[in-house]
Amino acid sequence: MPYKDLEANRDKIRAAGNKFARSKKGRKHRKKWRDSHPENIRANTARYRAKMAPEERRANAKRYRDKPATKIKRRLQEAQKRALEEGGFFDPRLIERSLANIPTHCACCGHVFDYNVSGRGCRNYGPSIDRVVNEKWYTLENSRWICGFCNARKSDSTLAIVEMIATYIRQNS
Numbered sequence: 001m002p003y004k005d006l007e008a009n010r011d012k013i014r015a016a017g018n019k020f021a022r023s024k025k026g027r028k029h030r031k032k033w034r035d036s037h038p039e040n041i042r043a044n045t046a047r048y049r050a051k052m053a054p055e056e057r058r059a060n061a062k063r064y065r066d067k068p069a070t071k072i073k074r075r076l077q078e079a080q081k082r083a084l085e086e087g088g089f090f091d092p093r094l095i096e097r098s099l100a101n102i103p104t105h106c107a108c109c110g111h112v113f114d115y116n117v118s119g120r121g122c123r124n125y126g127p128s129i130d131r132v133v134n135e136k137w138y139t140l141e142n143s144r145w146i147c148g149f150c151n152a153r154k155s156d157s158t159l160a161i162v163e164m165i166a167t168y169i170r171q172n173s
Helices: 004-008 010-022 023-037 038-051 055-067 068-086 093-102 150-152 158-169
Strands: 125-129 143-147
Touching: 010 023, 023 125, 038 150, 055 068, 068 093, 068 125, 068 143
Parallel strands: none
Antiparallel strands: 125 143
């Protein structure tokens, strides 16, 4: 490609690069580079750390982690990784829809999501992505945002199992 066309095609080139970076081949390429250039990684980390005081770095990291959009994006990345590892399906439109409308309440119990939970998303009332029917994986129609409490209780249960447990609780309460 001639240099004079570089400016005109910059967006196309950037899009192609981003597509490669997100691909499996691109991830393998980056991992191979990181593994073979540890000194570059250490130098970049040292430069970053030298720019800011430790308290400022911690505050920036906490501000970033505590954003609801960041929490949702993380849960979706984890789900996408699980689907990829297990040979399932993940609809990328799920990311767009979830980030456009950040969920505030559990679709199951109606509890307000707690975005201040640390660690993985399935902690108490933090947001957790649920597959209504586990065999259908992560599609727009099959995915709901519910709290970690409800998702842990639901697990792989079928309606029959949940009704059986409800009957047991009614009889013994």
